[in-house]
Amino acid sequence: MWTTSVKVSPPSEDKRWKLVEATMRRLGHEPSALIETLHTTQESFGYLDDVSLRYVSAALRVPLSKVYGVATFYHFFNLKPQGNHNCVVCMGTACYIKGAANILGEIEKTYQVKAGGTTEDNELSVLTARCLGSCGLAPAAVIDGEVAGKLSPEQTVERLEKVIHP
Amino acid sequence: MIAEELSKTAAAEREAQAQFEHRINVCVAASCLSSNSDKIKSALETEVKKKGLEKSCQVRGVGCMRLCSRGPLVSTETQGEDETQPASVLYQNVTPEDAPALVESLKGEPVKALECPTDTPFFKSQVTIVLENSGKIDPERIEEYIAVEGYATLLKALTTMTPAEVIAEISRSGLRGRGGAGYSTGLKWTTVAKANGGSRKYVICNADEGDPGAFMDRSVLESDPHRILEGMALAAYAVGASHGYIYVRAEYPLAIKRLRAAIRQAERNGLLGTNISGTTFSFTVELRLGAGAFVCGEETALIASIEGKRGQPRPRPPYPAESGVWGCPTLINNVETFANIVPIIREGGDWFAGIGTAKSKGTKVFALTGQIHNTGLIEVPMGTPLREIVYEIGGGIPGGKAFKAVQTGGPSGGCIPAQHLDSPVDYESLIQLGSFMGSGGMIIMDETSCMVDVATYFMEFCMSESCGKCVPCRVGTAHMYDLLQKITRGEATMADLDLLLEVCDVVKNTSLCGLGMGAPQPIFSTLRYFRDEYLAHIEAKQCPAGVCKIHEGNEEVIA
Numbered sequence: 001m002w003t004t005s006v007k008v009s010p011p012s013e014d015k016r017w018k019l020v021e022a023t024m025r026r027l028g029h030e031p032s033a034l035i036e037t038l039h040t041t042q043e044s045f046g047y048l049d050d051v052s053l054r055y056v057s058a059a060l061r062v063p064l065s066k067v068y069g070v071a072t073f074y075h076f077f078n079l080k081p082q083g084n085h086n087c088v089v090c091m092g093t094a095c096y097i098k099g100a101a102n103i104l105g106e107i108e109k110t111y112q113v114k115a116g117g118t119t120e121d122n123e124l125s126v127l128t129a130r131c132l133g134s135c136g137l138a139p140a141a142v143i144d145g146e147v148a149g150k151l152s153p154e155q156t157v158e159r160l161e162k163v164i165h166p
Numbered sequence: 167m168i169a170e171e172l173s174k175t176a177a178a179e180r181e182a183q184a185q186f187e188h189r190i191n192v193c194v195a196a197s198c199l200s201s202n203s204d205k206i207k208s209a210l211e212t213e214v215k216k217k218g219l220e221k222s223c224q225v226r227g228v229g230c231m232r233l234c235s236r237g238p239l240v241s242t243e244t245q246g247e248d249e250t251q252p253a254s255v256l257y258q259n260v261t262p263e264d265a266p267a268l269v270e271s272l273k274g275e276p277v278k279a280l281e282c283p284t285d286t287p288f289f290k291s292q293v294t295i296v297l298e299n300s301g302k303i304d305p306e307r308i309e310e311y312i313a314v315e316g317y318a319t320l321l322k323a324l325t326t327m328t329p330a331e332v333i334a335e336i337s338r339s340g341l342r343g344r345g346g347a348g349y350s351t352g353l354k355w356t357t358v359a360k361a362n363g364g365s366r367k368y369v370i371c372n373a374d375e376g377d378p379g380a381f382m383d384r385s386v387l388e389s390d391p392h393r394i395l396e397g398m399a400l401a402a403y404a405v406g407a408s409h410g411y412i413y414v415r416a417e418y419p420l421a422i423k424r425l426r427a428a429i430r431q432a433e434r435n436g437l438l439g440t441n442i443s444g445t446t447f448s449f450t451v452e453l454r455l456g457a458g459a460f461v462c463g464e465e466t467a468l469i470a471s472i473e474g475k476r477g478q479p480r481p482r483p484p485y486p487a488e489s490g491v492w493g494c495p496t497l498i499n500n501v502e503t504f505a506n507i508v509p510i511i512r513e514g515g516d517w518f519a520g521i522g523t524a525k526s527k528g529t530k531v532f533a534l535t536g537q538i539h540n541t542g543l544i545e546v547p548m549g550t551p552l553r554e555i556v557y558e559i560g561g562g563i564p565g566g567k568a569f570k571a572v573q574t575g576g577p578s579g580g581c582i583p584a585q586h587l588d589s590p591v592d593y594e595s596l597i598q599l600g601s602f603m604g605s606g607g608m609i610i611m612d613e614t615s616c617m618v619d620v621a622t623y624f625m626e627f628c629m630s631e632s633c634g635k636c637v638p639c640r641v642g643t644a645h646m647y648d649l650l651q652k653i654t655r656g657e658a659t660m661a662d663l664d665l666l667l668e669v670c671d672v673v674k675n676t677s678l679c680g681l682g683m684g685a686p687q688p689i690f691s692t693l694r695y696f697r698d699e700y701l702a703h704i705e706a707k708q709c710p711a712g713v714c715k716i717h718e719g720n721e722e723v724i725a
Contacts, residue, residue, distance in 0.1 A: 032474035036474075039416065066475075070475065073459065075457070075459065076456075076457035077458075092379050093378040093576075093609045096623055097620070098536070129417065130458070131377070135234075137200060137237075146200070149197075149201065
């Protein structure tokens with residue numbers, strides 16, 4: 001049985017765990033802090049691995065099955081490490097009717113990677129988004145955190161090339 | 167902060183602003199920001215400094231100026247008696263290199279090449295209530311919000327009105343929930359106010375704007391965050407709550423950043439927190455981030471997510487008004503609903519009821535996108551005909567193409583064809599047309615869109631967003647998607663179409679929450695108005711719009 005007196009220490013000396021601990025402390029180590037804690041963990045480490053899920057489970061006293069359930073239920077959480085660069089193609093309605101599927105198709109063809117995956121050389125992760133809310137710029141994609149709008153399939157690949165092989 | 171201090175702060179801010187002869191406003195909402203408006207802002211600042219105009223010219227970031235397709239947008243304002251100079255000029259498609267010309271123009275003629283006319287129907291047909299401060303104030307400074315009478319309504323209500331009077335005013339206004347279903351806000355507030363939940367009640371702002379093609383709530387949060395906080399505080403006072411949550415999508419980092427800043431500023435100024443303005447009323451607000459689950463827009467799923475669980479809905483009743491977060495009575499309203507509260511209390515319920523139609527009061531903000539000239543944010547009185555929105559405000563279809571349909575209501579909505587363009591936009595009319603108000607996405611499609619493909623697109627959305635709790639939705643959406651794919655691949659028979667309708671019927675009537683109940687809606691509406699396109703795919707094995715790849719074997723149309 002877990003009791004409140006058990007202090008669970010982070011899995012390593014990594015400074016980034018301090019941020020995760022701070023979030024849990026702010027929310028009183030309540031089980032309800034789970035989603036916020038996973039957000040901080042992913043922000044700090046880029047993705048959620050086994051070690052971090054086990055740690056969060058122990059620290060918040062939430063069964064590991066539930067932690068895993070939450071982490072896989074929400075699309076925002078990644079359980080796999082991401083490539084050096086990432087490209088999120090918006091598949092919202094406005095982007096879709098302006099040809100987002102062609103953009104994604106061109107990327108998948110050029111880099112031999114399916115949406116949700118990472119290239120073999122670990123250079124590029126390709127993701128899709130439900131809607132970026134940048135519909136005025138449709139079709140849009142986010143390349144390494146920067147929104148690019150009014151794209152054509154060729155332009156998108158051109159921009160990706162610039163990022164990957166500067 | 168008490169009322170006198172508030173008006174002192176407002177006066178000081180207005181005076182400080184009056185010091186400047188010129189003001190250059192740069193849009194720093196998400197759409198313009200992603201076309202580098204921040205670089206334009208710093209280029210302007212450098213230019214102003216270079217010319218030694220810091221004392222007479224202020225450069226500041228403001229919220230969304232609505233015409234997103236022409237972004238980045240910049241406006242210049244000049245005050246004073248000089249009548250030869252237009253008071254305000256709007257510029258479109260500005261680049262950082264334009265900064266010198268823009269600063270130069272303050273003293274003379276406007277820069278003609280960049281000027282964006284504002285006497286067009288896009289601006290003139292709009293009535294701004296929700297967006298009244300959007301594009302006019304700096305969303306990152308509470309002082310600017312206070313200078314336009316911000317928080318004065320809250321303090322007035324706290325000191326001169328009883329909670330019952332606040333609710334009465336909202337009821338009188340006829341305001342209906344802007345999240346989509348259109349439930350009477352006054353009635354909802356009354357239920358929560360009457361609920362006996364011991365000492366704790368909660369107010370939640372639903373900012374999990376998940377509909378693809380909708381960005382109204384995002385713009386409101388990014389352009390005028392304090393208005394949401396003030397609206398929530400008024401709601402909390404009215405229903406007797408002391409704690410609030412804003413559930414916002416993690417995909418909106420800018421909105422999150424501005425909300426966090428706004429909450430901090432309001433707390434520091436004593437406009438949120440304990441004993442607001444020296445009264446016994448206390449109210450705190452916390453942010454909760456969504457994590458990319460569409461179903462969390464459903465209120466019971468949203469509550470589960472706030473509690474740190476998977477976002478799965480539960481059967482209602484009990485409604486959140488009786489048993490919500492942690493089992494306490496909870497009031498949940500959408501962002502736009504909260505944005506309407508301050509003007510209603512300030513101007514009175516009767517004023518608000520005077521706008522719109524008999525059953526749908528006030529205005530509605532739409533995100534106008536798709537194959538249309540003027541993409542952006544529009545706010546029009548309820549009852550405005552669709553034709554006016556598409557052809558006057560929207561400026562029509564680009565490239566000489568023919569209008570085909572307007573899609574409203576997101577994945578639970580429908581497509582309205584050309585013959586119904588003269589219908590007014592209000593809750594009842596849209597339902598009659600087989601669509602749904604939804605949160606306010608309005609996507610225009612022209613002849614290049616295949617309606618079967620559009621229905622397939624929405625079904626793929628519902629299928630992958632289905633939370634999996636109830637069988638009709640989990641299995642039904644996948645089944646409907648398979649059948650639709652069969653049609654778009656040209657492999658379907660008429661029997662498949664009958665089967666599709668049967669599955670639609672079951673899913674609509676037996677699903678647990680709105681996601682499943684609304685999922686068949688795009689099929690119903692496209693079949694109602696574009697049956698010939700379905701038949702063309704099934705019988706002639708052709709896609710009239712040329713979107714579906716019928717002859718390419720089993721390749722998927724939706725990637």
